[in-house]
Amino acid sequence: MTPVRPAVDAELRALSADLPLMPELTPEVVATLRAIPSAPLDTLLGGRAVERREVTVAAEDGAEIPLTVLMPPGAVDAPCVVWIHGGGMIMGDRFANLDIPLEWLDRFGAVVVTVDYRLAPDVTGTTLAEDCYRALAWTAGNAADLGVDPERIVVAGVSAGGGLAAGVALMARDRGGPALAAQVLICPMLDHRDATTSTLQFTGPGVWSREMNAYGWRAVLGGLTGDDVPAYVSPAVAADLSGLPPAYVDAGSAEVFRDEDVAYATRVWAAGGRADLHVWDGGFHGFDALYPAAALSREARRTRTAWLERLL
Numbered sequence: 001m002t003p004v005r006p007a008v009d010a011e012l013r014a015l016s017a018d019l020p021l022m023p024e025l026t027p028e029v030v031a032t033l034r035a036i037p038s039a040p041l042d043t044l045l046g047g048r049a050v051e052r053r054e055v056t057v058a059a060e061d062g063a064e065i066p067l068t069v070l071m072p073p074g075a076v077d078a079p080c081v082v083w084i085h086g087g088g089m090i091m092g093d094r095f096a097n098l099d100i101p102l103e104w105l106d107r108f109g110a111v112v113v114t115v116d117y118r119l120a121p122d123v124t125g126t127t128l129a130e131d132c133y134r135a136l137a138w139t140a141g142n143a144a145d146l147g148v149d150p151e152r153i154v155v156a157g158v159s160a161g162g163g164l165a166a167g168v169a170l171m172a173r174d175r176g177g178p179a180l181a182a183q184v185l186i187c188p189m190l191d192h193r194d195a196t197t198s199t200l201q202f203t204g205p206g207v208w209s210r211e212m213n214a215y216g217w218r219a220v221l222g223g224l225t226g227d228d229v230p231a232y233v234s235p236a237v238a239a240d241l242s243g244l245p246p247a248y249v250d251a252g253s254a255e256v257f258r259d260e261d262v263a264y265a266t267r268v269w270a271a272g273g274r275a276d277l278h279v280w281d282g283g284f285h286g287f288d289a290l291y292p293a294a295a296l297s298r299e300a301r302r303t304r305t306a307w308l309e310r311l312l
Contacts (some may be wrong), residue, residue: 003201004125006253009282013206016284016289020231021205023311025215028266034119038090038095041068044102046241049073057138058117058275065131066116072109073136073190075147079104079154079181079312082136083114086159086286088189088208088216089128094108095137096162097158100186103301110150111311113139117164124222127230136168152312154182158289160216162188166235166247171244180245184304186308187251188261191236192217208285213256236260242271248307249275250300252283254255254286276307 041052053069072078081104085096092118106108116132136155143150155172162185169183192218199210206212221229222239228247231238247268251261258279265277280287280300288297 003197004277005102005201006081007282008254008284008285009294009296011080011294012287012291012296013282015294016207019207019290020127020155022207022209022212028272031106032180035239036132038093038098041095041098044098045070045093046108047118048102050105055138057134059131059134063118063131064117065134066178067135068114070105070112071115071147072105072111075109075111077149078109078111078141078147079152080111080113080146080148081144081184082139082153082155083112083130084117084155084157084164085114086157086161086189086289087119088212089164090166090216091159092119094193097161098291101156103305104308105126107305108312110154110312111146113146120216120220121222124220125224126167127300128220128229129171129232131163132164132168133171136172136178138178141260151179153178153179154179154184154308154312156182156184156186157188158186158220160189160271162186162282163190163233163235166190169244169247170235171232175198178238182246182248182308184248185250185264186289186304187255187256187257188249188264189213189216190234190264191260192221193236194236198258198260199256202254202256202285206284207216208256210256240271241244241252241267242269242273244268244273246311247276248278248304250278250280252285252287253279253281254283255285257285279301
């Protein structure tokens with residue numbers, strides 16, 4: 001018997017009534033979804049006076065990783081957000097959900113660096129997180145040229161991007177840098193084991209279901225199982241969560257990732273770290289990315305942005 005699900009916020013339920021439910025994922029469906037472009041960058045920028053740079057960073061295997069850098073005019077000693085997009089680690093591009101960090105560019109003059117990491121199953125294992133770490137390392141190494149304060153660099157992402165951001169924070173800790181001021185983990189995809197109560201509650205068609213989550217993890221893990229799964233790709237299995245930058249972790253009460261996100265924040269506290277955890281009553285997966293004008297979405301975004309502004 002499927003466990004009873006928490007109710008969805010009434011406004012979000014009405015807004016999402018006509019939202020097509022994600023079909024069962026197959027390689028053919030994923031290929032179709034990948035072919036759907038994100039909103040054009042000019043549309044996302046919405047007439048902002050922003051300097052744009054296109055950069056390519058080399059991965060360890062020589063592959064080219066595209067980055068887009070968005071800088072407010074005259075940036076000097078500005079905070080910086082390395083942005084990692086969502087998409088279950090199997091789809092999406094660097095312009096997906098970019099309206100979220102653009103709010104931070106507007107609010108406190110942050111430089112935004114967004115990365116087109118390679119997707120699974122084209123690559124597997126830690127390669128996706130390594131691509132994102134390369135973006136962070138490039139950003140820190142070019143901080144002066146970008147007008148960035150190297151002590152105020154943040155890694156942030158939504159869904160799969162939130163999980164990869166957590167993995168990058170672990171990499172930065174273990175490798176002695178670059179230093180991070182914060183990690184912002186928005187409904188992050190953290191645990192390949194897919195065994196919490198919330199995953200069992202959200203089976204079947206939906207924005208992101210347990211079955212879709214399992215498909216995404218199979219794609220990224222390849223043949224890795226058990227103790228061979230590295231924490232950099234599935235941060236929930238990390239043995240030690242001490243020494244990490246302050247974390248903002250949020251999720252909806254009505255989504256697959258709720259319980260693994262709560263558990264991650266709890267383990268950060270247990271290790272003596274800082275985590276600000278929010279579970280938004282009635283929010284489904286990605287609610288504030290899909291419906292930013294809804295009252296619950298506005299509250300979630302406002303709270304997240306206020307935390308980051310205080311920290312920076």
